[in-house]
Amino acid sequence: MHWLVTLVALVIAVPAFAQHQQHTFAVHPNTNLHGRFLHITDIHLDPHYQNGATIKSGCHNQPKKHRKKKQRKGKLSGYWGAPTTDCDSSEPWVYHAIKTIADDWKDKIDFIVWTGDNARHDLDKKIPRTKEEILALNYKITTALQEEFRDENNKTIPIVPCIGNNDVHPHNQLRSTASSTLDAYSKLWSDMIPREQQEVFRQGGYFAVNILPGIRVLSLNTLYFFESNDQVLACKDPKSAGKRHLEWIREELTKARKMQARVYVIGHVPPSSRTFYGSCLTAYTQLSIEFRDVIAAHLYGHVNYDHFIVLQQEQQSQEENRIINIQKDSGRYITNLKHQYQQVNGNDQDKAVVVHVAPPILPIYYPGFRINEYDNDSKSTHFGTWTRYHQYYCNLTYWNNEKQHHALPRFELEYSTDEAYAMDNLTVGSWLDLAHRMTRKTDESRALWNTYVDNIFVQTEHDDD
Ligand SMILES: *[C@@H]1O[C@H](CO)[C@@H](O)[C@H](O)[C@H]1NC(C)=O
Numbered sequence: 490m491h492w493l494v495t496l497v498a499l500v501i502a503v504p505a506f507a508q509h510q511q512h513t514f515a516v517h518p519n520t521n522l523h524g525r526f527l528h529i530t531d532i533h534l535d536p537h538y539q540n541g542a543t544i545k546s547g548c549h550n551q552p553k554k555h556r557k558k559k560q561r562k563g564k565l566s567g568y569w570g571a572p573t574t575d576c577d578s579s580e581p582w583v584y585h586a587i588k589t590i591a592d593d594w595k596d597k598i599d600f601i602v603w604t605g606d607n608a609r610h611d612l613d614k615k616i617p618r619t620k621e622e623i624l625a626l627n628y629k630i631t632t633a634l635q636e637e638f639r640d641e642n643n644k645t646i647p648i649v650p651c652i653g654n655n656d657v658h659p660h661n662q663l664r665s666t667a668s669s670t671l672d673a674y675s676k677l678w679s680d681m682i683p684r685e686q687q688e689v690f691r692q693g694g695y696f697a698v699n700i701l702p703g704i705r706v707l708s709l710n711t712l713y714f715f716e717s718n719d720q721v722l723a724c725k726d727p728k729s730a731g732k733r734h735l736e737w738i739r740e741e742l743t744k745a746r747k748m749q750a751r752v753y754v755i756g757h758v759p760p761s762s763r764t765f766y767g768s769c770l771t772a773y774t775q776l777s778i779e780f781r782d783v784i785a786a787h788l789y790g791h792v793n794y795d796h797f798i799v800l801q802q803e804q805q806s807q808e809e810n811r812i813i814n815i816q817k818d819s820g821r822y823i824t825n826l827k828h829q830y831q832q833v834n835g836n837d838q839d840k841a842v843v844v845h846v847a848p849p850i851l852p853i854y855y856p857g858f859r860i861n862e863y864d865n866d867s868k869s870t871h872f873g874t875w876t877r878y879h880q881y882y883c884n885l886t887y888w889n890n891e892k893q894h895h896a897l898p899r900f901e902l903e904y905s906t907d908e909a910y911a912m913d914n915l916t917v918g919s920w921l922d923l924a925h926r927m928t929r930k931t932d933e934s935r936a937l938w939n940t941y942v943d944n945i946f947v948q949t950e951h952d953d954d
């Protein structure tokens with residue numbers, strides 16, 4: 490009860506100091522543009538995480554015996570986290586990660602896209618998640634980001650959030666109409682959602698924001714397309730929430746085309762035959778192809794692998810649609826991905842959609858974040874196009890070993906798209922070209938594929954090929 494009262498008080502208190510983002514553009518038109526933005530995703534904060542706990546308990550319980558032996562065998566959690574396990578993120582890691590990313594980048598980026606799943610997974614039957622806990626965890630992360638990413642004028646730089654499948658209770662389940670959940674998030678994120686979009690968000694959990702003159706972000710509510718959400722119907726049903734959402738996306742993209750704005754589409758669950766209702770995926774794919782001149786990128790989280798998915802109009806029925814536990818079935822996932830890339834035709838850029846999944850702050854492999862770059866020359870017709878990204882990661886195995894934890898973990902550059910993949914820009918054509926270059930039967934191609942697979946698992950050990 491205590492929880493609930495505190496939370497309600499917090500949520501109500503938010504709007505009072507949150508009314509500053511009311512103009513059409515989040516950033517003043519004359520602001521110097523850095524040409525960079527941060528993508529951060531899947532934080533999965535777990536307040537029950539304990540240092541030295543057994544991996545088997547989800548890092549929640551201390552071992553009853555054989556502590557030394559278990560430690561030696563790597564079966565106990567570390568201070569910062571338990572990389573390459575199913576454990577969620579420790580509090581020290583989450584707050585440190587947000588602070589260190591902000592310290593390094595806040596004066597070099599123009600905005601942040603933040604693609605959901607802030608709350609821990611529901612893995613421990615002894616401490617089931619509650620709606621109150623999920624909202625409280627989201628409150629903590631929201632506050633941490635808003636506090637750390639303040640510019641020199643003490644103003645938070647624009648952040649665009651979206652709802653993850655673990656940010657609702659029970660996980661994956663969100664009603665198709667206005668609900669107390671959407672209401673709570675609309676209050677929590679009221680200074681990130683433009684005023685004229687707040688009603689849209691309360692009704693559907695999605696919204697649009699003009700982040701800069703000429704750059705618009707659409708934050709989607711992918712739970713309305715998600716096959717695991719039993720509360721909604723597939724998009725072929727005219728009354729479905731997904732259908733409504735698709736209509737809204739179309740209106741927004743049409744508006745953006747008229748404004749000559751470039752659009753970054755963001756969401757939590759990436760569109761794929763594994764995740765979306767078939768009719769929702771088909772419609773999403775068609776819409777994305779129709780508006781390919783407007784959409785700069787599709788940026789997602791959820792899957793934890795660092796990779797891109799190619800959607801093609803005709804391919805959906807061929808692909809297997811079984812729900813697999815991808816963490817335990819990574820070999821098959823990678824094989825299917827390679828197969829998908831092999832089918833890509835370099836001339837298909839008018840018929841294909843490329844969807845990007847960034848790796849998480851959650852140390853399921855090594856944690857990471859992405860610094861994206863876009864063309865910031867406002868006089869160019871390519872203004873806003875996605876040009877390059879730098880992927881950063883943190884070797885938590887190393888930092889867990891540092892004596893006494895006096896040394897604070899640092900992120901390091903993992904790879905950049907121009908150097909690692911020889912890409913001049915990140916347009917659809919360039920990704921299809923990469924898909925092609927990685928899957929030929931040459932030594933060079935195989936080496937490139939191996940680099941790509943190492944990046945998928947963020948440099949951790951893996952036995953997939
Ligand atoms: C574009 O970004 C680069 C790198 O941050 C910066 O040096 C340059 O001044 C920016 N150009 C414009 C027109 O803002």
Ligand SMILES: *[C@@H]1O[C@H](CO)[C@@H](O)[C@H](O)[C@H]1NC(C)=O
Pocket residue numbers: 506643
């Ligand atoms: C920055 O703004 C926050 C919230 O508006 C306020 O609590 C804090 O005191 C301000 N800090 C400075 C240095 O002005």
Ligand SMILES: *[C@@H]1O[C@H](CO)[C@@H](O)[C@H](O)[C@H]1NC(C)=O
Pocket residue numbers: 884886887890948949
């Ligand atoms: C991470 O750190 C561990 C422990 O120091 C080391 O064995 C491993 O090679 C490192 N991995 C990478 C990719 O740096």
Ligand SMILES: *[C@@H]1O[C@H](CO)[C@@H](O)[C@H](O)[C@H]1NC(C)=O
Pocket residue numbers: 871874913914915916919
């Ligand atoms: C992207 O790079 C490709 C290959 O280098 C080039 O052909 C294309 O014109 C570039 N597109 C843009 C928008 O810069």
